[in-house]
Amino acid sequence: MKFTLNKTLSVLLLSATVSFNASAAEITGAGSSFIYPVLSKWAEAYKAKTGNNVNYQSIGSGGGIKQINAKTVEFGATDDPVKADILKAKGQVQFPAIIGGVVPVVNIEGVKAGEIKLSADVLAKIFQGVIISWNDKRILALNPGVKIPANTITVVTRSDGSGTTAIFTNYLSKVSAAWQEEVGSGKTVVWPATSTVSGKGNEGVSANVNRIKNSIGYVEYAYAKKNNMTYVSLQNADGKFVLPDDKTFAAAASGTDWTKFPGMATFITNASGENAWPITGATFVVMYKNPSDKVKAKQALDFFNFALKEGKDMALNLDYVPMPDATVSYIEKTVFSEVNAK
Amino acid sequence: MTTSIKNIERTSRKQHYQDVIFGLISQLSALIVLFVLLGIIVSLVINAWPALKEFGPSFFLNAQWDINREKFGGLISIYGTIVSSLIALIIATPLSFGIALFLTEICPAFLKRPLGVAIELLAAIPSIIYGMFGLFIFAPVFGDYIQPALAASLGKLPYIGILFSGAPNGIGMLCAGIILAMMILPFIASVMRDVFEIVPAVLKESAYGLGCTKWEVARHIILPYTKAGVVGGIMLGLGRALGETMAVTFVIGNAARIMPSLFAPGSSIASTLANQFGEASPGLHFSALFALGLALFIITFVILSLAKLMLIQLEKKQGKKS
Numbered sequence: 272m273k274f275t276l277n278k279t280l281s282v283l284l285l286s287a288t289v290s291f292n293a294s295a296a297e298i299t300g301a302g303s304s305f306i307y308p309v310l311s312k313w314a315e316a317y318k319a320k321t322g323n324n325v326n327y328q329s330i331g332s333g334g335g336i337k338q339i340n341a342k343t344v345e346f347g348a349t350d351d352p353v354k355a356d357i358l359k360a361k362g363q364v365q366f367p368a369i370i371g372g373v374v375p376v377v378n379i380e381g382v383k384a385g386e387i388k389l390s391a392d393v394l395a396k397i398f399q400g401v402i403i404s405w406n407d408k409r410i411l412a413l414n415p416g417v418k419i420p421a422n423t424i425t426v427v428t429r430s431d432g433s434g435t436t437a438i439f440t441n442y443l444s445k446v447s448a449a450w451q452e453e454v455g456s457g458k459t460v461v462w463p464a465t466s467t468v469s470g471k472g473n474e475g476v477s478a479n480v481n482r483i484k485n486s487i488g489y490v491e492y493a494y495a496k497k498n499n500m501t502y503v504s505l506q507n508a509d510g511k512f513v514l515p516d517d518k519t520f521a522a523a524a525s526g527t528d529w530t531k532f533p534g535m536a537t538f539i540t541n542a543s544g545e546n547a548w549p550i551t552g553a554t555f556v557v558m559y560k561n562p563s564d565k566v567k568a569k570q571a572l573d574f575f576n577f578a579l580k581e582g583k584d585m586a587l588n589l590d591y592v593p594m595p596d597a598t599v600s601y602i603e604k605t606v607f608s609e610v611n612a613k
Numbered sequence: 614m615t616t617s618i619k620n621i622e623r624t625s626r627k628q629h630y631q632d633v634i635f636g637l638i639s640q641l642s643a644l645i646v647l648f649v650l651l652g653i654i655v656s657l658v659i660n661a662w663p664a665l666k667e668f669g670p671s672f673f674l675n676a677q678w679d680i681n682r683e684k685f686g687g688l689i690s691i692y693g694t695i696v697s698s699l700i701a702l703i704i705a706t707p708l709s710f711g712i713a714l715f716l717t718e719i720c721p722a723f724l725k726r727p728l729g730v731a732i733e734l735l736a737a738i739p740s741i742i743y744g745m746f747g748l749f750i751f752a753p754v755f756g757d758y759i760q761p762a763l764a765a766s767l768g769k770l771p772y773i774g775i776l777f778s779g780a781p782n783g784i785g786m787l788c789a790g791i792i793l794a795m796m797i798l799p800f801i802a803s804v805m806r807d808v809f810e811i812v813p814a815v816l817k818e819s820a821y822g823l824g825c826t827k828w829e830v831a832r833h834i835i836l837p838y839t840k841a842g843v844v845g846g847i848m849l850g851l852g853r854a855l856g857e858t859m860a861v862t863f864v865i866g867n868a869a870r871i872m873p874s875l876f877a878p879g880s881s882i883a884s885t886l887a888n889q890f891g892e893a894s895p896g897l898h899f900s901a902l903f904a905l906g907l908a909l910f911i912i913t914f915v916i917l918s919l920a921k922l923m924l925i926q927l928e929k930k931q932g933k934k935s
Contacts, residue, residue: 330891331891331892332892333891333892333893333894334891334892336894337892337894340894423780425780425782430862430867430880430884430888431888431889431891431892432680432888432889432891432892432893433892455681457680457681458892459680459681459889459892460680460681461678461679461680461681461869462868462869465870465872466780467868467878468782468784468785468866468867468868468878469866469867469868469878469888470867471862471863471867471887471888475863478748478749479784482752482753482756482783483756483782483783483784486782
């Protein structure tokens with residue numbers, strides 16, 4: 272009896288070891304929900320090519336930073352870039368992996384997508400609660416000929432801490448001194464408009480905007496597109512009104528020289544350029560310079576190398592903007608080389 | 614002869630050991646629960662301490678929640694928790710009373726079981742489902758039809774009119790209260806039904822014999838007899854309403870301010886925790902969230918203890934009367 276038990280146990284153990292050896296390495300990451308759709312496509316293609324698994328948990332930018340700081344994952348992803356001095360203090364490196372846009376969306380009866388035009392100042396005043404009605408003369412002046420009802424505006428925001436909010440409030444702080452002073456920017460802020468309703472996640476915001484008449488909110492472009500939402504035309508730094516799509520996001524990114532910023536930590540909001548969409552942002556990947564598991568770190572770098580170079584079409588198919596070639600080779604030379612991996 | 618005595622001795626010794634071991638194990642199980650409770654309280658207090666030290670007891674009375682400037686006060690969330698739970702109680706209590714009374718006194722026998730089971734099934738629906746139902750189905754109807762009607766009727770009254778003013782967005786404090794009412798209804802109703810059933814038939818029959826109507830029996834016989842149990846049931850429902858997280862987060866609107874109108878969005882302790890814990894890094898924000906958790910724990914603990922005391926009293930009275 273005892274003998275058989277021992278035998279069974281050893282067989283079990285043996286098979287466990289064998290299956291462990293046979294299973295491929297697993298790279299783990301966590302953070303931004305914005306990058307998740309394209310990252311899972313990359314992971315799929317990468318697994319097909321190399322057999323290695325990438326396990327990414329879309330828990331939000333703040334959560335991603337928390338996880339990488341706790342060293343429970345190989346990489347964290349955040350839409351709110353980590354400041355260079357914090358990177359230095361923690362011994363981390365950071366690089367942007369994908370570009371996308373944040374889009375103000377409205378729900379006004381009779382108004383179609385792209386039909387309503389807003390300037391940066393008017394947008395800030397709406398979210399500040401200074402402009403409280405759709406027929407405010409500052410809105411009407413920008414939209415001659417568009418039929419806009421005389422209804423009270425409901426502002427819809429994110430209730431959870433989010434990179435989308437960080438990008439959006441960074442933009443508002445850049446274009447409005449009053450916003451900068453009263454509200455500031457960050458993953459969560461105290462929304463000043465008394466009509467503010469908040470929802471959890473991009474899903475929560477889009478559900479609320481779609482439901483509440485005369486509301487305005489902000490979501491990642493993918494959500495606006497997926498839910499057929501009424502996005503607005505926004506005046507950019509050059510004074511031109513632009514519509515959100517991958518071309519205007521790319522135009523915004525093309526004017527940004529990432530290499531000038533320590534840790535590549537910059538928002539690309541309010542970018543100059545005739546066709547630049549003003550609320551464009553990137554998702555940043557954060558890793559340790561001296562990771563505890565050097566083999567896995569090497570695999571993670573290999574994965575991002577693959578994603579940045581061979582994953583461009585996958586990104587474009589999902590309406591993201593891939594990183595430009597020059598930036599990719601800069602990342603490879605100066606960021607990847609800093610990670611002590613083997 | 615001696616062998617059989619020995620056998621008995623052996624068996625009884627064995628039984629004695631078994632008894633001791635069993636006693637120890639069950640004692641340990643009971644103690645573990647106590648330790649867990651104690652551990653939760655201690656860890657809540659330890660984690661909440663930095664915020665409580667920074668802001669003092671006024672943390673619980675300060676209506677400011679500014680993450681960027683690190684100024685934290687719990688009043689907005691505490692207010693939201695209490696108001697949404699009160700709305701839920703005001704709606705759910707009379708409804709539960711009606712349901713329980715119907716089930717025990719009026720309902721024909723063939724309907725009793727299916728109705729009883731249906732109400733218990735309501736209690737089994739996960740709260741996230743209530744949240745989805747609330748946000749996607751109830752809130753639009755509520756905002757399009759019920760809120761304008763309320764604003765046009767109750768909103769016109771002096772004093773309480775302000776409670777029913779503002780934009781009819783659907784979601785908000787009142788919507789959260791109504792969804793909570795649906796969620797706690799089965800709990801209150803089933804406790805009420807159980808206590809109504811223990812009213813001795815002889816009491817009710819005597820009252821009917823004197824010519825009482827069903828309402829008079831309910832009002833003057835059943836309710837006084839089961840007073841403590843009914844209140845206990847309501848308290849259990851309140852306990853659940855106070856701590857409810859997901860459903861409330863979906864429909865309360867998550868605005869960090871106190872507004873006089875019940876149509877306006879607000880936030881409860883549980884919804885604030887659900888929204889912000891994933892992002893909070895150790896520091897004052899983290900600690901302030903724990904302090905909110907502590908406040909919720911204290912509120913719930915007090916209410917559930919009161920409910921328990923009332924139920925105990927009910928049982929004592931029961932022993933004397935029957």
